Amino acid sequence: MTLLPGSFKYRLTLILAVLALSVGLPGYLYISHTYVRALVQDQGNYLHGMATTTANALSENLRERLRDLNLLSQTALFRTATFSDPELTATINRIQQAYPHYSWIGFTDTQGTVRAATGNLLLNVDVSQRPWYRRGLSGSTVGDLHTALLLAKLLPAQDASAGPIRFIDFSMPVRDAAGQVRGVLGAHAHWRWATEVVSATTPASALANGVEFFIINRERQIIYPEQPPEGIQVPDALATGAKFGLHNWGTTEPYMYAQVAVRELAQAQTLGWQVLVRQPAAVAMAPVKTLENAVLVGALAMAVILLCMGYWIARHFGQPLEQLAERARQIQHGNESLEWNIEGRSTEVRRLVDALRGMVSTLMQRGQALEQANAVLEQKVQERTKALEQANAALTSQARRDALTGLGNRLACMERLHDEFVRLRRTGVAYSVVMLDIDHFKRVNDTWGHATGDRVLRAVAHTLAASVREADFVGRFGGEEFLAVFPATTLDQALQVADKIRLAVQALPLQDVGSVTLSVGVALAHADDTNKEFAVAQADAALYRAKENGRNRVLA
Numbered sequence: 261m262t263l264l265p266g267s268f269k270y271r272l273t274l275i276l277a278v279l280a281l282s283v284g285l286p287g288y289l290y291i292s293h294t295y296v297r298a299l300v301q302d303q304g305n306y307l308h309g310m311a312t313t314t315a316n317a318l319s320e321n322l323r324e325r326l327r328d329l330n331l332l333s334q335t336a337l338f339r340t341a342t343f344s345d346p347e348l349t350a351t352i353n354r355i356q357q358a359y360p361h362y363s364w365i366g367f368t369d370t371q372g373t374v375r376a377a378t379g380n381l382l383l384n385v386d387v388s389q390r391p392w393y394r395r396g397l398s399g400s401t402v403g404d405l406h407t408a409l410l411l412a413k414l415l416p417a418q419d420a421s422a423g424p425i426r427f428i429d430f431s432m433p434v435r436d437a438a439g440q441v442r443g444v445l446g447a448h449a450h451w452r453w454a455t456e457v458v459s460a461t462t463p464a465s466a467l468a469n470g471v472e473f474f475i476i477n478r479e480r481q482i483i484y485p486e487q488p489p490e491g492i493q494v495p496d497a498l499a500t501g502a503k504f505g506l507h508n509w510g511t512t513e514p515y516m517y518a519q520v521a522v523r524e525l526a527q528a529q530t531l532g533w534q535v536l537v538r539q540p541a542a543v544a545m546a547p548v549k550t551l552e553n554a555v556l557v558g559a560l561a562m563a564v565i566l567l568c569m570g571y572w573i574a575r576h577f578g579q580p581l582e583q584l585a586e587r588a589r590q591i592q593h594g595n596e597s598l599e600w601n602i603e604g605r606s607t608e609v610r611r612l613v614d615a616l617r618g619m620v621s622t623l624m625q626r627g628q629a630l631e632q633a634n635a636v637l638e639q640k641v642q643e644r645t646k647a648l649e650q651a652n653a654a655l656t657s658q659a660r661r662d663a664l665t666g667l668g669n670r671l672a673c674m675e676r677l678h679d680e681f682v683r684l685r686r687t688g689v690a691y692s693v694v695m696l697d698i699d700h701f702k703r704v705n706d707t708w709g710h711a712t713g714d715r716v717l718r719a720v721a722h723t724l725a726a727s728v729r730e731a732d733f734v735g736r737f738g739g740e741e742f743l744a745v746f747p748a749t750t751l752d753q754a755l756q757v758a759d760k761i762r763l764a765v766q767a768l769p770l771q772d773v774g775s776v777t778l779s780v781g782v783a784l785a786h787a788d789d790t791n792k793e794f795a796v797a798q799a800d801a802a803l804y805r806a807k808e809n810g811r812n813r814v815l816a
Contacts, residue, residue: 277563295634296548298641303544304504307471308518311537313659314461314473318535319523320671321457324738325430325449326400326525327793328355329365331800333434333445336808338367340437343375353378358739361453363427364411367434368393368444375443381414387446396431396444403429404531405483408448426451426483454484461659471539475522478532494536495519506541514541562626664714665721668735673743674792676733680745681785681792688787692754694744695781695799696724696761699811701740708772716776720765727761743796751784751816758782758814766812777812779803784816 332338332355337347352365356378366377372388387393395401405426412425431446458473474494475484482488493510495517504518517538524530660672668676680691698704698720705713717740724734724742737743744761746754758780765778781802785795806815 295637295641299548302644304516307516307537307539308503310466311518311520311535314458315520315522315535317457317461322402322525324670326402329430329432329445329447330400333432334797334801335804338434343369348376352376361450363415363448363450365447370441370443392429392431392446393444396446397433397441400432402525405451411448470543471537474536476534476536515539516541516544662736665718665736667721670737673735673737676745677792680747684785684787689748691785692746692749692751693783693785693795693799694754694758695803696742696778697803698740699777699779704773712772716770716773719768719770723764723768724761727764754782755814755816762814779806779811780814781806782814782816
């Protein structure tokens with residue numbers, strides 16, 4: 261018993277259908293298994309890359325704020341001046357003006373009474389029970405996001421729709437010359453800085469494609485955005501090693517999301533923040549669905565065409581074969597006198613065989629064409645992957661380049677300091693750190709405007725870059741302050757180069773302004789330094805002494 265139909269035309273049609281499925285189905289399954297998975301992986305890596313960029317930017321911003329207070333706490337003014345000295349209030353007011361997200365900066369005595377504060381807010385108020393004060397007595401700390409009701413009442417009113425004012429606390433002890441704690445320096449940073457960080461690290465194309473950013477705390481509660489969508493449910497943590505996943509977030513539609521932890525500032529201080537980036541799965545998987553549909557439609561179309569052609573061939577060539585079989589049966593029954601006029605019929609049979617052979621050849625060619633289409637799709641996937649890598653590389657470069665001067669920004673400065681400090685620990689070859697600050701730069705902006713100030717910054721940056729070796733590093737540390745790192749350079753050599761730079765800047769012919777000067781602090785890093793910031797702090801302290809001793813000088 262055979263499973264094939266008895267009719268030739270139906271047999272031929274069935275055979276061609278099986279051939280079509282044999283060629284089209286494996287190709288469809290192969291593309292679905294390999295290339296579709298690659299497209300999903302690429303989209304997940306894209307979301308993970310954006311989450312990583314934002315998490316790194318948040319961590320670096322926290323480090324910068326903590327370093328601002330650290331540098332301020334080590335100045336001679338805060339270590340020795342009396343609490344009644346008006347320069348204390350003036351200094352922290354300048355710090356607040358330099359970074360507007362500082363809603364409040366205060367300096368307390370050891371009993372927890374605020375003795376100096378921005379705008380004189382909370383002046384003479386007892387804050388000894390505040391967590392930031394108690395933590396600040398023992399070391400540098402960063403507090404988790406919270407509301408400050410007392411301070412919020414004193415600050416200018418804001419839009420009620422924005423919700424309650426929330427802050428991040430920074431605090432650290434201030435020690436006198438003998439190393440004894442004489443007070444705590446604390447600051448409240450307004451949480452709106454998170455919005456600026458997220459906006460700065462988000463590509464415009466991502467927002468157009470429905471990408472959303474969230475920041476959650478250690479209790480997996482959403483702390484950004486200020487007013488998250490109603491009914492949203494934060495998914496559980498991704499499995500170890502997983503870069504992305506799918507979750508409905510409490511809605512009917514699934515989302516593809518990536519999750520990256522914000523680097524902690526210290527092991528003893530864990531904020532537990534994480535950045536989540538999500539995108540509607542329908543948008544993220546759109547290229548995948550398009551590819552699957554195109555391949556499926558192509559395979560079905562080829563199968564239908566082959567079925568139609570097989571039926572047509574069987575219908576036109578089956579009758580001659582039946583006639584040939586009838587004559588064969590007659591010969592079998594002994595009717596040998598039949599007129600065996602099959603010359604033309606034999607040609608048709610051969611043509612039928614040739615047609616079948618040609619059909620098989622056509623199927624094979626279409627299979628090769630499908631393989632070529634697969635190769636083209638693979639190349640497109642590789643090109644897209646390369647484009648994503650280039651875009652990520654461009655984002656990484658932009659994150660480390662100061663847009664105004666073209667020098668490395670604060671992030672690039674900290675990375676170079678880290679590299680040099682690691683090399684110092686490994687080889688023992690010292691390096692020098694130089695902090696440079698343009699004297700009276702605010703006067704330039706106030707007198708000739710910010711456009712002239714920007715021109716002065718670019719001219720000074722160009723002079724700095726042209727005055728150092730190729731192996732040296734120069735970056736804009738913030739505002740009118742620059743940082744230089746001289747590898748394998750002694751303190752005396754660094755002082756000589758720093759003075760050469762000071763003279764070169766002083767000799768710059770600047771239109772309208774005339775000339776500007778630099779105050780420079782120099783320090784030599786040692787292998788026994790506690791961290792890479794130690795030499796920076798020493799150089800910064802020397803810079804402040806240069807300022808206090810009349811400016812336009814180099815001190816170590």
